[in-house]
Amino acid sequence: MVQSARSRSVLTLYSTADDVQSHRTRLVLAAKGVTYDRVIVDPNKPPEDLIDLNPYGGTPTLVDRDLTLYGPSVVCEYLDERYPHPPLMPIDPLSRARLRLASLRVEMDWLPELDAIRSGSRTADASRKRLRDHLLSSLPLFKAARFFLNAEMSLADCLVAPVIWRLPWLGVDLGREGKPILDYGERLFHSQGFSRSLTPEERAMRP
Incomplete structure (x- = not known):
């Protein structure tokens, strides 16, 4: 588990160990100081629970209570809006x-x-x-x-x-x-x- 005292919410992130898109999402979470459970996935053998959550079986996949998101841009923009401080996009x-x-x-x-x-x-x-x-x-x-x-x-x-x-x-x-x-x-x-x-x-x- 990756933890921070700045957030009370717990998310689950399905991530590979070394691909850029998963790293991208982990960097957003780290910048926000968000607590989350990290599940490392072998991209060649995605676990059944990931396949149930994401029809493409890919990573990163984010679970926030009853909400499941996938697609790196979708996940990262959601995190920026869900945890607005510090903001990671300009206002204009x-x-x-x-x-x-x-x-x-x-x-x-x-x-x-x-x-x-x-x-x-x-x-x-x-x-x-x-x-x-x-x-x-x-x-x-x-x-x-x-x-x-x-x-x-x-x-x-x-x-x-x-x-x-x-x-x-x-x-x-x-x-x-x-x-x-x-x-x-x-x-x-x-x-x-x-x-x-x-x-x-x-x-x-x-x-």
Whole structure:
């Protein structure tokens, strides 16, 4: 169980030990200081109770009393509204839309390359290059503010930071050009929330 005195409510999160989308959700929970039960799932053998809760049998899946939610964006936005402090999205609609669009680009462009590298397929080296190119082409987004397109930590950071954390493990080297991205990562990695979000498997991804 992952606990915090800041919340009296107990949630259950079905999570894998090391995928980005589960880490994203755990980082939101850690940033909010929410108490929850964490159930680690083998994605190749989802337990029967998870299949009963989620017709897709995937993770992350969140259970809050009689409510079951799945789909990373759905789960993370629910948590931000359910536990409003600290807020993880800006107030104005334009900034919120920009962050949502940036997160969608990460999901559509970065994560498939990450999955291909993890799979060890013959195209892994090409995926490393494409992921590196995606990240470096996003340098202006990392330079625009202290966090990803925002002055404060947001839901977008909860998706981006787990990707940056995995880069050495994935064999992706951004070089000197990528220093603003690596500096951004270090700002988040040293926070208590990020540390609380990590599983032992994720801690082992970095020395």
